[in-house]
Amino acid sequence: MEIKVVRKVLDANNTMAAQNRKLFAEKKVFVLNMMSSPGSGKTATLERTLSLLMPEVKTAVIVGDICTSNDADRLAKSGAPVIQINTGDLSGGDCHLAAHIIADAASNLDLGNLDLLIVENVGNLVCPAEFDIGENARTVVLSVTEGEDKPLKYPLMFRVCDTAIVNKIDLLPYLDYDIHAAVSNILQVHPQMPIFQLSAKTGHGFDAWLNWLKRQLLI
Amino acid sequence: MHEMGIAMQVAEIVRSSIPPDMTDARVERINLRVGRLAAIVPSSLRFCFEVIAKDTPFSDAVLNIEEVPVVAKCNDCQHEWTIEGPAFSCTACKSGSIVIMSGRELEIASIEIAD
Numbered sequence: 531m532e533i534k535v536v537r538k539v540l541d542a543n544n545t546m547a548a549q550n551r552k553l554f555a556e557k558k559v560f561v562l563n564m565m566s567s568p569g570s571g572k573t574a575t576l577e578r579t580l581s582l583l584m585p586e587v588k589t590a591v592i593v594g595d596i597c598t599s600n601d602a603d604r605l606a607k608s609g610a611p612v613i614q615i616n617t618g619d620l621s622g623g624d625c626h627l628a629a630h631i632i633a634d635a636a637s638n639l640d641l642g643n644l645d646l647l648i649v650e651n652v653g654n655l656v657c658p659a660e661f662d663i664g665e666n667a668r669t670v671v672l673s674v675t676e677g678e679d680k681p682l683k684y685p686l687m688f689r690v691c692d693t694a695i696v697n698k699i700d701l702l703p704y705l706d707y708d709i710h711a712a713v714s715n716i717l718q719v720h721p722q723m724p725i726f727q728l729s730a731k732t733g734h735g736f737d738a739w740l741n742w743l744k745r746q747l748l749i
Numbered sequence: 750m751h752e753m754g755i756a757m758q759v760a761e762i763v764r765s766s767i768p769p770d771m772t773d774a775r776v777e778r779i780n781l782r783v784g785r786l787a788a789i790v791p792s793s794l795r796f797c798f799e800v801i802a803k804d805t806p807f808s809d810a811v812l813n814i815e816e817v818p819v820v821a822k823c824n825d826c827q828h829e830w831t832i833e834g835p836a837f838s839c840t841a842c843k844s845g846s847i848v849i850m851s852g853r854e855l856e857i858a859s860i861e862i863a864d
């Protein structure tokens with residue numbers, strides 16, 4: 531006997547994400563989900579972003595890390611409230627932040643007193659793309675020390691994101707990296723996606739990135 | 750990489766889809782639809798599901814995975830086509846303004862219970 535089910539496997543997560551989105555909208559907090567492969571510079575980009583936004587834009591960060599508090603410690607120096615989630619303690623080293631984790635973390639934040647909440651997801655270009663957390667926008671960070679063909683290998687991530695950052699451009703003179711190829715690969719997967727070429731180390735390119743971010747807060 | 754979590758969700762949905770009046774039900778087959786864009790490796794999902802299904806009414810169930818192609822539609826010229834490689838512009842008019850109609854599915858279509 532066949533029983534029709536027709537249910538999305540990620541129903542539970544999607545429902546939770548919708549609740550988060552509603553709560554964030556009520557509290558007028560814009561939520562940005564930042565994703566990348568390990569080490570492309572999410573934390574470094576955020577450190578500089580926070581230093582340029584705070585205190586004008588009241589920002590908090592939720593950071594997922596498999597098992598250290600290093601990123602949280604670095605980000606807390608900005609004065610922004612930082613909530614750290616060790617996914618290693620949950621179901622055996624989770625590869626992404628799920629919506630219920632964000633709900634828990636957000637309950638420890640004074641949302642009414644925030645303009646912007648940035649989530650640094652777990653370093654991974656596959657799984658986080660599949661999990662809605664109730665964010666308003668998604669950014670993928672790529673660095674010039676990775677292959678130019680990353681967008682072609684992980685198309686879902688580049689499709690679901692609204693913007694891309696190509697980070698560590700201060701290293702370009704020392705590498706054979708073809709940044710034009712990288713940009714054209716991103717656009718092949720997601721035509722018209724805004725792309726910001728940054729150096730979290732020198733601050734190069736941050737004006738354009740911050741302008742985009744601030745524009746989102748006004749929408 | 751998150752196939753274990755996905756397998757747990759599948760098990761949860763299957764469990765709740767077995768009619769409560771069917772005691773001793775044995776699930777023979779679980780029909781899943783997985784989009785080609787979904788971040789799922791079918792072989793890992795099968796392996797994880799086998800582990801989770803031990804000692805349940807679906808321990809012998811076959812996980813039947815139907816792969817759903819990625820179909821896109823152009824917002825500018827309404828052209829519809831199947832995307833094979835990682836290229837997401839309209840194949841008719843080159844527009845980049847497209848919608849993905851299918852290919853992200855990750856859903857349980859039905860379960861089959863032994864008579």
Ligand SMILES: Nc1nc2c(ncn2[C@@H]2O[C@H](COP(=O)(O)OP(=O)(O)OP(=O)(O)O)[C@@H](O)[C@H]2O)c(=O)[nH]1
Pocket residue numbers: 566567568569570571572573574575601652653697698699700701728729730731732
């Ligand atoms: N030269 C250079 N190095 C950078 C830049 N941004 C980050 N790095 C370095 O790259 C390494 C990884 O940076 P993180 O900011 O920790 O990267 P992440 O993406 O947060 O890493 P995970 O959270 O572990 O996934 C560190 O050694 C940084 O100092 C940059 O713009 N230029």
Ligand SMILES: [Mg+2]
Pocket residue numbers: 572573574601650
């Ligand atoms: Mg980090």
Ligand SMILES: [Zn+2]
Pocket residue numbers: 823824825826827828839840841842843844
């Ligand atoms: Zn077209």
